[in-house]
Structures are given as C-alpha cells and as structure tokens.
Amino acid sequence: MTLLDHLGELRVRLVRCLIAVGLAFAGCYSFAEKLFDLLMQPLVKAMPPDSKLIFTALPEAFFVYMQVGLVAATFVASPFIFYQIWAFISPGLYEEEKKNAIPIALFSASFFIGGAAFCYFQVFPYAFEFFMGFATDRILPMPSLSEYLGFALKMLLAFGIIFEMPLFTFFLAKLGILTAGMMRRGRKYAILGIFIVAAILTPPDVFSQMLMACPMLVLYEISIFIAAAVGRKEKTDEEEDGDADEATPDERPEQGH
Incomplete structure (x- = not known):
C-alpha cells in the first residue's frame, strides 16, 4: 500500500469511530443527568454538609451534560474503536497475529474501562477527601460543574490510557x-x-x-x-559469540597428504 492508501484507510477508520461514538452518544445523552449524578458521588461524599456544586454561566450545565454523554459514548464504543485501531495496524502483522485483532481489541477496551473504574473507586475517594480537608469554618468549597467535570474526566481518561x-x-x-x-x-x-x-x-x-x-x-x-x-x-554475549563462530565458514586450506 502507498502512503495515500494508508491515509485513505486511516480516514475510513476514523469516520467509522466517529459514527460509532455518535450512535452511542444518541443513547447516552438521555442518561447524562443520571451519569453525572453518579460521577459526582465520590465528591459529594467528601464535601462538607453545606457545600454544593454550582454553575456560573447560563449554558454551563447544558454543556456539562453534553460532555458527560460524549465521554460515556466513548467508553461504550471503546471496543469498536480499539478494533479499528488494531485493524489499521494489522496489515503490517503476520497472519497468526492478525487473527488476534478481535481478542486484543476486547482486552484493550477492558483495560481502558478497568483503568477508569480503578480511578473512580480507588483514587477519587482519597483525592477528594484530601482536597476537602482544607475546608474550614470560613472556607467553604463550592466547586463549579465544569471545573469538577474537567478534573474528573481528565483523570478517568488518563487512568484508562495508562492501564x-x-x-x-x-x-x-x-x-x-x-x-x-x-x-x-x-x-x-x-x-x-x-x-x-x-x-x-x-x-x-x-x-x-x-x-x-x-x-x-x-x-x-x-x-x-x-x-x-x-x-x-535475549542472547547473552557468549551465545552471540558462539553463533558467530558457527556462522563463520572454515577458511583453513586443506592439508595435502
């Protein structure tokens, strides 16, 4: 395949990923408010009793729900997205390795979702408890929706990638x-x-x-x-020397009788 062929295939793969995310977003947006309530739980549990999340711009809550729906759609479509990634790479692999594209895509999605789950259940409680520990009688935390969402999504996606x-x-x-x-x-x-x-x-x-x-x-x-x-x-130095000796032809002249 030429460079233009590779770029054309990459474009097709990206379009398919965008379509998959768009279809998933159509379903996830209807649950965006419930998903955001679930996403807020670790913070709400760590916040002082009188603290609340606020939004300071009129369209802020709307865009927050849009982002939540989009990220949820990305996680839902992640098996298909990872399959497209591995399918794009597969032409450079051996036949035996090409057969593993679907299992690898499923494992990739599982690790990605598992990393986000680890962040949500293990990292968020300790992080928010630490940050809320700076609250006093005179300092009351009132985080905005967009600030919290930016922090939470950045952490979830980062942990998904590193896993x-x-x-x-x-x-x-x-x-x-x-x-x-x-x-x-x-x-x-x-x-x-x-x-x-x-x-x-x-x-x-x-x-x-x-x-x-x-x-x-x-x-x-x-x-x-x-x-x-x-x-x-990995071969040791002794093994490499041995292989080199075996590969070197015996150039000594035959002795006459």
Whole structure:
C-alpha cells in the first residue's frame, strides 16, 4: 500500500469511530443527568454538609451534560474503536497475529474501562477527601460543574490510557520489539518518565501526581513479567559469540597428504 492508501484507510477508520461514538452518544445523552449524578458521588461524599456544586454561566450545565454523554459514548464504543485501531495496524502483522485483532481489541477496551473504574473507586475517594480537608469554618468549597467535570474526566481518561501499558507490552514483546531485559535496564529512566507523565496528566499538586504515578510503577513491574513470559529470550554475549563462530565458514586450506 502507498502512503495515500494508508491515509485513505486511516480516514475510513476514523469516520467509522466517529459514527460509532455518535450512535452511542444518541443513547447516552438521555442518561447524562443520571451519569453525572453518579460521577459526582465520590465528591459529594467528601464535601462538607453545606457545600454544593454550582454553575456560573447560563449554558454551563447544558454543556456539562453534553460532555458527560460524549465521554460515556466513548467508553461504550471503546471496543469498536480499539478494533479499528488494531485493524489499521494489522496489515503490517503476520497472519497468526492478525487473527488476534478481535481478542486484543476486547482486552484493550477492558483495560481502558478497568483503568477508569480503578480511578473512580480507588483514587477519587482519597483525592477528594484530601482536597476537602482544607475546608474550614470560613472556607467553604463550592466547586463549579465544569471545573469538577474537567478534573474528573481528565483523570478517568488518563487512568484508562495508562492501564493499557501491560497490553502494549504484551504486543511489543510478542513482536520482539521489547524485552524484559530492556525494561529492567531502562527502569530508572522509566520511573523518571512515569513521574513526568503523571505531572502532565494530573492537576498541579503532588498528591494527585503520586496517586497516578504509583499505579503506573506497579503496572510497569507487571509489564516486565509479561514481557519475560511472552517475549523472545535475549542472547547473552557468549551465545552471540558462539553463533558467530558457527556462522563463520572454515577458511583453513586443506592439508595435502
């Protein structure tokens, strides 16, 4: 396929993803208010009794529900979206690897949704309890709908993406691109990169950064075991020297009788 053919296929895949999200959005928007109430529960439980969420612009609540419906539609359509991603990549794979496109897409969606669920059930309660701990008799928290939604969705999507790490490690290890030895040798650089990524994806406070960095560190260690289990074994220097000796023809002249 030429470059233009690849770009044409990419356009088709993106259009299909947009159509899937649009169809899911048509159904999710009718439940947007209930979904947002569910999304607010971790914050509401941590807020002081007299605190409430507010909106300061007239169309703010409307756009908040639109965003909630759109993100919910993205999660609903995520199996189809990941299938389109893997289907776009599959022409460069072997036949045996192409057959795994559907299982990989389903696992990708499961890890993505699982990461968001981990954030909602495990990270949000501790994060909001920490932030609400700064409230006093004179300081009463009144977060706006859009500010809370921006924070919550950013965290949910970020955790959904980082939980794809073991799956991408599995895929790269099967292709021989990544090995457990490479990950072990690059661990110190990976730790630095993890904290940089966590600082970018989270609000500008150390607590949120740690809440994201710690699961990423655990996922990185799990990914090393996955790469060791399914990846190709790295050859030691002695084995490489032995292979080189075997590959070198014996150029010594035959001795006469």
